[in-house]
Amino acid sequence: MPELPEVETTARGIIPVVRNQIVEAVTIRQHRLRWDVPSSLKSLIQNRQVFEVARRAKYLLLIFEHGALLIHLGMSGRLKILDCGVKPERHDHVDLVFSSGKMLRFNDPRRFGSIRWLDGNPLDSAELSHLGPEPFDEKFTGKMLFEVSRGRSITIKSFIMDGRVVAGIGNIYANEALFRSGIFPGRQAGRIALRRYRLLVPNIQAVLTEAIEAGGTTLRDYMAATGQPGYFEQSLQVYNREGQSCIRCDGIIRKQIISQRATYYCGDCQRY
DNA sequence: CTTTACGCCTGACGGC
DNA sequence: TGCCGTCAGGCGTAAA
Numbered sequence: 001m002p003e004l005p006e007v008e009t010t011a012r013g014i015i016p017v018v019r020n021q022i023v024e025a026v027t028i029r030q031h032r033l034r035w036d037v038p039s040s041l042k043s044l045i046q047n048r049q050v051f052e053v054a055r056r057a058k059y060l061l062l063i064f065e066h067g068a069l070l071i072h073l074g075m076s077g078r079l080k081i082l083d084c085g086v087k088p089e090r091h092d093h094v095d096l097v098f099s100s101g102k103m104l105r106f107n108d109p110r111r112f113g114s115i116r117w118l119d120g121n122p123l124d125s126a127e128l129s130h131l132g133p134e135p136f137d138e139k140f141t142g143k144m145l146f147e148v149s150r151g152r153s154i155t156i157k158s159f160i161m162d163g164r165v166v167a168g169i170g171n172i173y174a175n176e177a178l179f180r181s182g183i184f185p186g187r188q189a190g191r192i193a194l195r196r197y198r199l200l201v202p203n204i205q206a207v208l209t210e211a212i213e214a215g216g217t218t219l220r221d222y223m224a225a226t227g228q229p230g231y232f233e234q235s236l237q238v239y240n241r242e243g244q245s246c247i248r249c250d251g252i253i254r255k256q257i258i259s260q261r262a263t264y265y266c267g268d269c270q271r272y
Numbered sequence: 273c274t275t276t277a278c279g280c281c282t283g284a285c286g287g288c
Numbered sequence: 289t290g291c292c293g294t295c296a297g298g299c300g301t302a303a304a
Contacts, residue, residue, distance in 0.1 A: 003297060034280070034299085058298075075298055076282075091282085110281045112298060154275065163299085170297055219297065220284085239297095260277070262296085 002073045004058060004135070004168030005211035006222050006230065010079055011055045013225035014104060017081050018062060021098040022049050025084075030093035034074060034114040037094060044117055045069065045096075057131050057167035061122055068122035074112030079225045080105045104225070131167045135204055140166055142198030149189040149197075156192055157185035158259040160204070169204065172217060172239045175264050177204040179238040184270045185263045186256070210235060238264040 002010070026042040038044070045064060052063040060079075062069040071079070080092075084103040088095070094106040094115055106115060118125045133139040145166075149159060159165055161174050169177070178185050180203040183196060216222060216230030219240070223229055233240075237247055241264060242255035251268030 006297075072298080074281090075296070108281095109283065110296090112280065112282095152274080158275085161298095172297060217297075222297075259275095 002058060002077070002216070002222060003170030003173055004055075005173070005208055005214075005232065006216035006224075007055050007058045007060060007073065007168070008212050009216045009224045009230065010073070011053055011060055013228075014060075014079060014081065015053045017100070017102045017225075018050050018053055018098070018104060020049065020051060021100055021102075022047060023096055024099045025095070025097040027095040027097070028093070029088065030091075030111070033093065033108065033111050034072070035116055037115050038117050041069075041115070041117060056123070056128055056134070057163055058170070059128065063122065067117060067119045070114075070116045070118050070122065070125075070127060071106070072114045074108060074110060074114070076110040076221060077106065077108035077113030078221070078223055080107060080223075080227070081225045109221075131163050132165045134167050135169065135208055140201060142194060142201045145197040145201065146192075146194045149192065152190040153188050155186050155258055156183055156189045157261075157263060159189035160200075161259075161261075166204075168208075171261050172219075172236070173204070173207055173211065175239045176207045176237060179265060179270060180207060182269050184272050185265050186258050187272055238266065240264070 023045045026046060028037050031037045048064050050062045050064060054061040054063060058072060060071040082103045082105055084097045084101055091109045092105050092107045096104040122128055148165060157174050157178060160169050181200045211217060211232040214230055214232035214235060215224060215228055217232040218229035219233060238253050241253040244253050246253060246266040246269060249269045251266040253264055254267045256263050
């Protein structure tokens with residue numbers, strides 16, 4: 001499900017309910033997520049205060065004084081804000097109940113998501129320290145992408161979806177940013193010129209910003225923690241538009257599998 | 273080192 | 289109506 005804009009929307013949605021709140025209770029109905037939910041979770045966070053909510057790549061962080069809860073939504077995960085006492089539904093795996101009477105509930109049908117505990121400063125953890133810059137970080141520039149890509153034969157689409165290069169770009173927004181930049185997704189990253197990377201970076205930032213402002217993209221089951229769907233689907237220019245006409249030229253949107261992932265592009269304005 | 277293929281899971285959908 | 293194959297927004301790991 002969620003890429004950076006959806007995780008960011010979720011983070012913003014839970015801040016009013018979670019920040020500065022004390023964890024009163026923890027319920028784990030299903031331990032088996034992508035990684036096992038630690039059985040020590042309750043003793044780690046009960047009666048402790050969340051003092052900040054953050055996002056890094058597609059991870060959500062509930063930051064405590066002594067460590068952080070690292071939440072990943074995988075493909076189908078979501079968080080729900082509810083009043084405590086609401087009966088659980090199918091795939092409601094973990095509840096965090098706060099002393100305010102509100103509850104954060106993790107639901108994930110496919111269980112590709114995860115909830116892990118990180119001791120100490122989360123940014124120093126093995127889980128996060130290998131990540132590249134955030135797309136809005138000043139270190140993320142066309143020049144940087146150009147330099148890091150020299151000698152790489154990987155496709156440009158896989159390259160920008162690699163979290164070690166830049167954090168948080170998933171399949172939908174990789175497709176959209178490459179379309180906006182007129183770059184063929186299957187082109188080798190090492191064979192793209194500096195001026196084209198200088199075009200790509202602001203286009204990545206623009207599509208992510210617009211998607212965040214629209215509350216994300218709801219294709220199947222994505223919902224913000226507040227229960228609101230995202231409205232960016234209607235702004236998608238290539239994703240899921242196979243066979244339809246290009247919004248910019250007379251071309252037709254094609255679909256091709258690149259690096260095992262559905263890839264959409266205009267056959268006319270993304271030639272190389 | 274880089275690149276690719278493959279699971280981990282459930283549910284929705286289309287074809288027969 | 290039901291069965292079966294395919295596909296889905298992520299990502300770590302193993303293998304090449």
